Amino acid sequence: MKTIASCVEEIIISSPFLEEGLSREIINYSALAKELNKPISDMLRKPVKDGAIMMALRRHHQPLNLDNSVRLKKAFENLGDITVRSNLSDFTFQNSKTLIHSHSRILEKISANHQIFYAFTRGMFESNIIISTSEKENILKAFKNETLIGSQEWLSAISIYLPKGNSKIAGLYYQIFKRLAWEKITLYEVVSTTNEFTIVVEDSLVDKAFSVIKSLKN
Known part of the structure; x- marks a missing residue:
């Protein structure tokens, strides 16, 4: 009742x-x-x-889940380096049988330059590339035979190194997203690996987003 x-x-x-x-x-x-x-x-x-x-x-x-609360607090206290990369562009292509070959071309082109930011995500129907804007022409050339769904420039990425075992802590990403949403920060893209978490935002929001991420340690 x-x-x-x-x-x-x-x-x-x-x-x-x-x-x-x-x-x-x-x-x-x-x-x-x-x-x-x-x-x-x-x-x-x-x-x-x-x-x-x-x-x-x-x-x-x-x-209250005291055990998880303690683990959450400890995880945020032990957040690693926070890195900001600016001058990024985002490209979304329709998936195709030749897309992986186009992808290999750009990888070959940038493999020797470790200063370039590059992230690739493949979904069910489309794939996304976030890359330093300096490589825009190389992207358009390598993917000239692919269907470009959309693109966006003037983006920045904030990467956070997460403590080991973060995937076992319930609510870790929720707390990050909640703080960002509370401050009205719109996320353009989210990319993550086992121990690294990256948000991509428009340049106008990067300073505010960085402050929010940094405050998580406190």
């Missing part, structure tokens, strides 16, 4: 921004109770009082 407390719990769990605001204690309980009155009344199919909702909000606490 649904109660006001269970309805409040359900709404908070499905609203990451609301959950974050409550955890930071920056949300007015009275105002939020008024806002939630209609949806909770609809869920219970009867009118409810703002005071009862406000009491449920004050009693709400996030379920």
Whole structure:
């Protein structure tokens, strides 16, 4: 049987921004109770009082997994180097039988230059390349027979070296995404390996995104 407390719990769990605001204690309980009155009344199919909702909000606490919380905290404290690379471009091509051959051409071209940023991701129907803008002409030449779906310049990448065992920690990526979303930072692309995590953002957002990532260590 649904109660006001269970309805409040359900709404908070499905609203990451609301959950974050409550955890930071920056949300007015009275105002939020008024806002939630209609949806909770609809869920219970009867009118409810703002005071009862406000009491449920004050009693709400996030379920604690102490072991995982400690592991999360330790992981963020042990984040490795944070590297920023600018002057990047993004290219998306439709998958084809010849795409891998075009890919091998560009790899051969840039293999000797370790200063070039390069990331390749293959999906079910399209493939994505993020590369230093200085190689734009080489990309267009190597992939001239492929179908270009879209491209974007003026991008920057922020790479974070993650501690070993990060793949066993629940919520690690969620915490990173949540912080970025809270600061209204739009991610253009995300690339990850076992111990390295890279976000790609537009140049105008890179300073703000870097500050958010750096603050995770604290």
